[in-house]
Amino acid sequence: xxxxxxxxxxxxxxxxxxxxxxxxxxxxxxxxxxxxxxxxxxxxxxxxxxxxxxxxxxxxxxxxxxxxxxxxxxxxxxxxxxxxxxxxxxxxxxxxxxxxxxxxxxxxxxxxxxxxxxxxxxxxxxxxxxxxxxxxx
Numbered sequence: 001x002x003x004x005x006x007x008x009x010x011x012x013x014x015x016x017x018x019x020x021x022x023x024x025x026x027x028x029x030x031x032x033x034x035x036x037x038x039x040x041x042x043x044x045x046x047x048x049x050x051x052x053x054x055x056x057x058x059x060x061x062x063x064x065x066x067x068x069x070x071x072x073x074x075x076x077x078x079x080x081x082x083x084x085x086x087x088x089x090x091x092x093x094x095x096x097x098x099x100x101x102x103x104x105x106x107x108x109x110x111x112x113x114x115x116x117x118x119x120x121x122x123x124x125x126x127x128x129x130x131x132x133x134x135x136x137x
Contacts, residue, residue, distance in 0.1 A: 002030030004132040006039075010046075010120040014062035014091070018053045019130065020115045023101075024108055026132045033106045035136015040098040042129045045088040045122040047095035053115040065091050065121070088121040095119055103136055 004026040008017055019039070027037050039048050051057055068091065075086025099116060102109040110116070118130060 002026070002032060002132075002134040004029065004134070006130040006132065008118060008120075008128040008130065010118075010122075010126050010128055012120050012122045012124050012126060014065055015120045016051065016053070016058055016061060017118045017120070018115050019048075019118050020053075020108070020110070023116055023132060027103055027108060027134055028106065030134040032103055032134045032136040035103045035134060036100050037103050037108060037132060037134045038098055038100045039116065040131045040133075041092075041118065042131060043126075044097075045085060045092050045120070046126075046128055047092045047097060047119045047121065048099040048130065049095050049117060049119065050099065050110070050114045051117050052113040053117060054113075061119075068094060083123075085121075085123045088123060091121040092119075103134060 006022045023039055041048050069087040071087050077086030077089060078084055
């Protein structure tokens with residue numbers, strides 16, 4: 001078993017960051033040939049998923065999130081905390097805080113056009129921590 005960490009400085013507002021190379025480096029560092037790799041976002045306004053990391057989808061993804069949890073409406077979270085990021089929490093919950101990918105022959109088993117991404121849904125820049133765990137043999 002291997003535990004690792006990835007630190008990111010983000011801009012927020014639905015920024016997508018390609019983390020594939022960083023995660024792949026941790027899989028290599030783990031020395032595990034076959035198993036699974038899980039990446040978990042520590043925080044409630046970020047998420048981890050896969051996407052084809054290309055300009056069209058980098059524009060489409062924020063548009064889709066705006067339709068799912070719009071920024072311009074009132075959220076109970078705003079009334080409770082006054083921080084204006086209720087939509088950020090909803091978006092992160094919908095996408096999810098973690099992703100597990102098979103490791104085969106020491107490499108992440110991703111499709112040709114599939115990259116791992118961190119999505120920062122908060123309304124301001126942040127220093128983010130992702131935890132990685134690689135389990136296998």
